[in-house]
Amino acid sequence: MKAPLLALLAFTFATSLFAETKPNIVFILADDLGQMDIGAFNPKTFYETPNIDGLAKRGMKFTQGYAACCVCSPTRGSLMTGKYPPRFGITNFIPGGRAGKLLPAPNAGQLPLAEVTIAESLRDAGYETFFAGKWHLGGAGFMPRDQGFTHDESEGTGPKGGKGKKQDDPKNTDSITDAAVKFIEANKEKPFYAYLPYNAPHVPIGARADLVAKWQEKAKQAPADAWGQERANQVRLVQNNPVYAAMLEQFDTAIGRVLTTLEKNGLMEKTIVVFMSDNGGLATAEGHPTSNLPLRAGKGWPYEGGVREPMIVVAPGVTKPDTTCDSPVISTDFYPTLLQLGGQPLKPEQHLDGVSFLPLLKGESAARGKPLFWHYPHYANQGGPPCTTIRDGDWKLIEWHEDGALELYNIPQDIGEKNNLASAQPEKVKELHAKLIAWRKEVGALMPTPNPNFDPNAKQETVAPKKAKKKKQAAP
Structure with missing residues (x-):
């Protein structure tokens, strides 16, 4: 038997054995962490x-791993459901x-x-399911325990710090970790899914005093502040914030x-570890802590x-160490991928928009095969106006809803999106815009509407989210 065939059989056996033994899954989600914040x-x-850099060395890093939205709640919902945010009604943060x-379009106040x-x-499927950290997908009646987590530590480690907040742990980073460590040690004999959506590095930024002091000294050697412009907002062009650095440490x-x-x-070889962020780094508002x-x-x-997020997946027996995709x-793609890695049947009626990237984890050069979409019919706190976006192959089209303006970029050739090719590529614009419109119809995307009371000189008003009645759910 030839050596390549032997290697293939060994790899296939390891993959099937891994699935049959129900691997543990630890999913670590950062809050507002930019891809360029991470050394890997x-x-x-x-x-x-x-x-985090060491985690990338253990497995596969994805240079084009995307969140399903530019703000938190919709992305978090996409991870839970395998669907694009318009399908479950949360298209802005709650x-x-x-x-x-x-x-703005109506925005649901909870994940159905x-x-x-x-x-x-x-x-x-027999997993112990654990949650600790920031939920941001609904309040009472719609919390993690109502959505499949049998162990729910959200009350002590909520988005605003909750009762676990301490001066030396202002983002509850350590208390979330304490709860996770306790859970892992208590459930090491069972398959488990531990979802750890941390509060860091979301504003307000903060960290232990000794770490802040350390980075204040290091920041003396950092580049001075530099600024650009994104519409009406300043955008930070350098990384030099010592408190943000301390929080990341x-x-x-x-x-x-x-x-x-x-x-x-003894669980590392039995555990899939995923690392990602819910949206990009904060650079255009609220302190502009990073670039x-x-x-x-x-x-x-x-x-x-x-x-675009810092995405890493370590799946022993499937991913090879220190590889790049x-x-x-x-983010919709995690649902079917994790099911397959866990040896579970797919649920295509649920994860409608998710495409398993298991072939990519195995090192196969399989393309996703479907465009990527983002629908944000809102005004972001960070300055972004309502828009819908499609990424199809190398091409990315943004439609701005205030005036219908279209921007077209070739991402591999123009990662900084500096050269709008819409006027030079009218046929590509027409093609992508048609796909974008068809997708909005397919997912039932709600659109913003004209504001009859708009005053360009007045402060923007806030519209309350729509509410839903709690429905009964079968006990686990």
Whole structure:
């Protein structure tokens, strides 16, 4: 038997064995972390992230891993459902609702209980399911325990800090990690899914005093502030914020603690570890703590800085160490991928928009085969106006809803989205715009409407999110 065939058989056996034994899954989600903040994706970053960088060395990093929205709640919903945000009604952060020249589209205040989440699917397959951190998909009656998590630590580690907030742990980074470590050690004999959506590095920025002092000293050698412009907003062009750097160090150290816990308990080779962020780094508002260059803009914008994420997947027996995938994938794709990695049947009626990237994890050069879409019919706190976007192959088209303006970019050739090719490529614009319109119709995307009371000189008003009645759900 030839050596390549032997290697293939061994790899196939390892993959099937891994699935049959129900691998554990640890999903780490950062909050507002830019791809360029992480050393594994940007060797020139001002920050230090050795544990995240080490995770990338263990498995596969995705250079074109995308969030399904430029703000948090819609992306979090896409991870839970495998669907694009317009399908489940959350297209802005909850309870976001600014108005401008247009009135924003209605935005649901919670993830519908009718959705069968990835946590419910894994729970029903025999997994212990654990949550600690920031939920941001609804309040009472729509919390993690209502959506498939049998162990829910959200009350002590909520989006605003909750009762676990301490001066030396202002983002609850350590308390979330403490809960995760305790859960892993108590459930090491069972298959588990641990979802850890941290609060860092979302504003308000903060970290332990000793770390802040350390980075204030280091920041003396950093480049001076530099600014660009994104419409009416300033955009930060350098990374030099010592408090943000300290917060990332505390976050990175916490991730190291989770990984060490897996190793100490003999679970590393039995555990899939996923790392991602819910949207891009904050660069155009609210303190402008980081820069996403060479990516354009950041959180709240449809440009690459707002939706391209630091995505890493370690799947022992499937991914090879220190590999890179340049194929575009999006957060909806995790649902079917994790089901397949766990040896579970797919649920295509649920994860309608998810495409398994298991072939990519195996090193196969399989393209996603479908365009990527983003629908944001809102005014972002960070300055981005309502828009819808499509990425099809190398091409990306943005439609701005205030005036119908179209922007076209060739992403591989223009990662900074500096050269709008719409006027030079009218046929490509026509083709992509038709696909974008058809997709909006398919998913039932709600659109912004004219604001009859718009005053360009007045402060933007806020529109309350729509509410839904709680529905009964069968007990686990």
